[in-house]
Amino acid sequence: MAKRPIRLADVAVEAGVSHGTASNAFSRPEIVREEVRERVFAAAQKLGYAGPDPRGRLLRAGKVNAIGVATAEPLSYFFDDPFARVVMSSITQACDATGAGISLVSAVNQEQLAWNIQSAVVDGFIVFCIEGGSRLVDLTRERRLPFVALDYGFDDDSISTIGVDDVAGARMAALHLTGLGHRRFAVLSLQLADVTAGAISWVEADKAVYAGTRDRLRGYAEELAAAGIATNDIPLYETDNDWPSTAAGLEHLFAAPNPPTAILAMSDKVALHALDWFKARGIAVPRDVSVVGFDGVPEGLVSDPPLTTISQPMAEMGRRAVQTILGFDGTNRRETLDVALTVRGSTAPPPV
Amino acid sequence: MAKRPIRLADVAVEAGVSHGTASNAFSRPEIVREEVRERVFAAAQKLGYAGPDPRGRLLRAGKVNAIGVATAEPLSYFFDDPFARVVMSSITQACDATGAGISLVSAVNQEQLAWNIQSAVVDGFIVFCIEGGSRLVDLTRERRLPFVALDYGFDDDSISTIGVDDVAGARMAALHLTGLGHRRFAVLSLQLADVTAGAISWVEADKAVYAGTRDRLRGYAEELAAAGIATNDIPLYETDNDWPSTAAGLEHLFAAPNPPTAILAMSDKVALHALDWFKARGIAVPRDVSVVGFDGVPEGLVSDPPLTTISQPMAEMGRRAVQTILGFDGTNRRETLDVALTVRGSTAPPPV
DNA sequence: AGCATAATTTGAATCGATCCAAGATTTGCG
């Protein structure tokens, strides 16, 4: 009397037809004579059949019609992180348009992550590369499914990627500030490599393992040099993209005799933390010091003051990512999208 | 020379072992002699085998280790709607803790929705009931998997649900306002049934099809009556939970000779729209009129003024939903959680 | 009725793995 789940075969027997017919009644009802179809449905009803099990179907069918979105962060990252949310929103819109579903796959635990990636039933992956991106990308590559990495921080042209023009973005940020008349800068960097170092030199910067970080630093340096500012005089502080390291960086920078009037922050998160730090210190932004972020997250709209930043085309990135998976043709696409300067309230000419 | 995908069987042949052994090499490596295991891996490598296909495994295994989250809205609802986001965040946290994955399943198109639900490879469903909840619940029920409906608006005890004590919440809102001294109220309701009617009577209200709406209305009525306010004198306006209908409702209410000093809004969304409408009209909140919302979405924290509201325990709802699915024991749970009054800046004593 | 044609139904093969009882090898030890 064990309640073994009902299979299509059971229904077929009950209805007195072959499995082939029973299957057709469900998945191609039009080719089964009405009377028989009714009989099959009645049998299903009587037995409490839940309908064809997708697992069986999937095995036969090939296409899953779902795309996996992976990251090495906790799953809640997708709903808590502003950047992720905006990109996910556009990914889901693109999926809606084509009827594809979404599987969220992630885990902080390495082993669990590997397992989750290996067992995700999807047609392809979109990979959010935060930290540990390379490990995640390797895992995904193993599946030999179409996949695309978003903002992948390494030079690797064996995979599809969608990124932004970091050099150009950084130049825009610097140009905006030099245009306003600033001459004393400081850079709040993201990580150059796996370990965070605090205050660093431009020589190290140029050798950064993470390509995104390196390119942004290069952009800043180039543009500042073009404005006749000696790059080596510009203090550089590497943060962990969080509050403690940002605060530590600012302590360090503003302890110096001639503090900067302009901060180039390499992420909005760092920039927003900087705004908080300045407010706590009674330093007025943008009167005393200007801040430019990088990313363009929605939070920057409602901060006090609203954040001037370099906006990534997040919606476009999501859209293209879905296109890349759904329209995969066997070749790797490497797209570099343009960023734009968004001027809001955190920048102004330097104090006189 | 067609590039047929490599199967485990191919690898077994190449390595000169049985498929049983090849399978073990991957899924229970410890029981295979090292030398043989290496041979199998080498063969896999050589053939470009992507690892055991999860579809095959799934069919055999039973458990999927993923839970489906369904709604009849577009997929992007999960990332755009504040209520959904908070609940999803806690759902994902609970999933992370147990290593379960998440599949987002949805579609506005009815047919597509049905198909997506039928073919989702999951162990159970959490259903977000917005509108058309009953259709969605029926579809889900068909799968005969564990599932739980969030804020399901109907009386139906054949399924598991997680909801809040709407009557108590509404009473709290009303009590807060009567305690402040208000005597002239108006209610901005959500839908009573499938069609929206605009201004309605309390007699109709008591017969609302949507149980959530009905209970909140009852709560308001009870508490107001307890304060000696004649319920029938209180204007009631049914909105669509959007801007146009909210604005229309307020036009209507404030065109009356003796406009209310307190608005009971049945959702934060409506309440927030009301705040906008008052601002546009130059009516000061809370000086001229007080507003109490219902839901407790994060937006209410940053509105101007911050919204006084009845907070639903969104995180708790998410957590319990996951528990209900993962620990399903064959019985339906019907949980009603408590709500709490959150006093912020949109309420004050009435003008003298 | 007789026959060609169209509409249905059948049943075996297949999708890609895992599991397990039984058989084959190794190892340990007197």
Next chain:
DNA sequence: CGCAAATCTTGGATCGATTCAAATTATGCT
């Protein structure tokens, strides 16, 4: 060296459906 115990390997059964060529039944027409 021989035998029991321990360790590996094997191959068939199974998970739950879909598919398709072949067989069967129905329909149309003279």
